Amino acid sequence: MATITELSTELRMATFRLSRRLRAEKADQALSDAQLAVLGVLYRRGARTLTELAEAERVSAPSMNRTVNCLEESGHVVRTADEVDRRKSNITLTDAGRDVVQQTLSKRDAWLTTRLRELSKEDRAVLARAAELMGGLATR
Amino acid sequence: MATITELSTELRMATFRLSRRLRAEKADQALSDAQLAVLGVLYRRGARTLTELAEAERVSAPSMNRTVNCLEESGHVVRTADEVDRRKSNITLTDAGRDVVQQTLSKRDAWLTTRLRELSKEDRAVLARAAELMGGLATR
DNA sequence: TATTGTTATACTCTATAACTATA
């Protein structure tokens, strides 16, 4: 890779290409991408407030509120009033929500996991570090 | 990174996150992602019919029809009746539509280049290799 | 006053079903 500009173009194209390919592999049609993303955050990081979820997904609070409402109505999450700060409500996964995450994550990652297995250990280490860096780029 | 499945999840999320951030860099904020994607198809592949655009973006014909209507009203595309098969209409970019695509591509690269300059030479090398690997994954 | 969450409102994207025009 000769220049930073060239790296930029290559990384942009590779990111869009992989993103598009991964989106095409969407397995569970019952839940939307936005809903599954929220369940994923709660699954990996535990209970979160509405504001925290909105920031994590970089959407507005009213937008996240609507998504959480849907998830609450479908029984995948519950709101619990915060004991200390009563303005807050902690949003947690129900057993059903946890099951959905566990059952769907493997489906969503099946395509990618299969391809990652074909790579060397060293290449996977590169991608692991790259995932961290890409996450950092996006939040800067 | 303990398992390949975990790497898969992290890489997928990082890819979606960076993809989303890059998509936010556009020449005209009034254009949605779906609209810009259609302009991109027309820019790269030339004139297309409604059905072809719907298939390219994997959405229904009515959904694409609505998106094309918006683009037509904003002056980014034009419909031209097909001379041979009068059921069809060929959708083409206007000069304004072409400008938006070109300006958006350079704006995205500019954003990414700025962030890449803040990284170490080693981290950029990781991303360069990762871009190659990601490209390979997507085409496999 | 500031923060957290919600409601009100509006726009886009998405879909399926049904319709029109043309082949």
Add this chain to the structure above:
DNA sequence: TATAGTTATAGAGTATAACAATA
């Protein structure tokens, strides 16, 4: 009959503005 496009209708995700409750 079949195909290309459109209209009708409805649900989800997005936003901003304004509000209520609490700190």
